[in-house]
Amino acid sequence: MAEVWAAVGVVASIVQLVDFSTRVVSRLDEFCSVAKEIPKSFRHVKTELPLLATTLEQLKSAIDATSEANGSNKALLAVITGCNEQVAQLDAILEKTLPKASDSLRTKGMKAIASLHHDAKVESITTALQNYIGILTFYYAAASSTLQPLTDAKLCKIRQWLSAPDPSTNYQKALKLRQADTGLWFLESKEYTRWKTAATSPLWLYGIPGCGKTVLSSTVLHNVLEHCQGDPGKVTAYFFFDFNDAQKQNHEMMVRSLLCQLLQQSIRIPASLDTLFSSSENGQRQPSAHALLETLRSMIHELPQVYIVLDALDECAQRVELMETLEMIAE
Structure with missing residues (x-):
């Protein structure tokens, strides 16, 4: 029942945001009819807001059409709230800077000059809206997807081709x-909370051999997997290097494993991986390590939120290559 109410809350929020963004576009149209031209910084907004409204309408239709419980509703509410805040800020700027038909020539001139001081803020809002539209598009695809990862023949073929440990x-x-309760001190720490909630936030744990880092890594991984459960916009990939397994001492095998895990959690085969597979003669030959790494970079960018947990880095045989890979991921 709680999930049903959450879905209702998402739909209601979507309707409100569509109405709000439509009114802002109308305000821009009104200004354009008065001034014949809108400030440069507002032109992108005039493009993005109708796109936002269209994306929201598609998402609403997908939510209405599905009868299954979806754990992503809470995350969606946060995204919609963020969109609403950005549109509200934009509306406030428009109220101050865009002239109305009833304004005097002097007032219109003063507002036109004032609008120039908000260019940076408007551009920031536009960028934020573009990011939100990307995330909403992802959730729309998730809500309307019919891909069955465990039975999709091509997906299984790509997994075999990656040959990941x-x-x-x-x-x-x-x-x-x-x-029981091992590592709770760490899960409750400010450092871990910051890593879990902040974007592009690397966290490095180090200690002498045998001090329990791998057990602590399993504690972290268990917590993150629970955190991501039910939300297609949050995925986790991990790798444990291992002196006792030659395949798990190779940094390229780590990349292949991360790719395979991200693929398994995707709502459809990612375009970047599909392209790499096709360019490798549909799995008849193996790609270069660089191509694998670039594909991993693209797949990470295609997802709203990705957690990566790596353990026992000292047990990797290629330290230089591993560090270059970690730098790429941290970026």
Whole structure:
């Protein structure tokens, strides 16, 4: 029942935001009819707001059409709230700077000059709206997707082609060694909370061999997996390097494993990976390490939020290549 109410809340918020953005566009149209031209910084907004409204309408239709519970509603509400705040800021700027038909020539001139001082803010709002539209488009695709990852033949073929080692065996082994409440001190720390909530936020844990880093990594991973559960916009990929497994000492195998995990959690085969697979003669030959890394970069950008957990970096045989890969991910 709670999920049903959440869906209703999302739909209601969408309707309100569509109405709000439509009114802002009308205000821009009114200004254009008065001044014959709108300030340069507002032109992109006039393009983005109708796109936002269209995306929201598509998302509403997809939510209305599905009868399944969707754990992404809470995340969607946050995105819609963020959109609403940006549109509200834009509306306030328009109220101050865009002249009306009833304004005197002097007032119109003063407002035109004042609008120039808001260029940077308007551009910032436009960028934020573009990001939100990207996220909403992702959720629309998730809500309307019919892909069945476990049965899609091409998906299975790509997974076989990647030939990635399975890090879940290391994860399960570490979980068995973990005692109840182990690592709670870390999960409750400010550093971990910041890493979990901030964008592009790397966090490095270090310690002497045998101090329990792998068990702590399993604690972190378990917490993150629970955090992402039910929300297609939040995904987790991980890798455990391992002295006892040659495949898990190779940084390229780590990249392949991360690609495979992101693929498994995607609502459809990502365009970047599909292109790489096709350019490799549909799996008849293997791609370069650089091509794999670039594809990983693209796949990360295609998702709203990605958590990556890596353990035992000192057990990787190619330290230089690994550090270059970590720098790319951190960017």
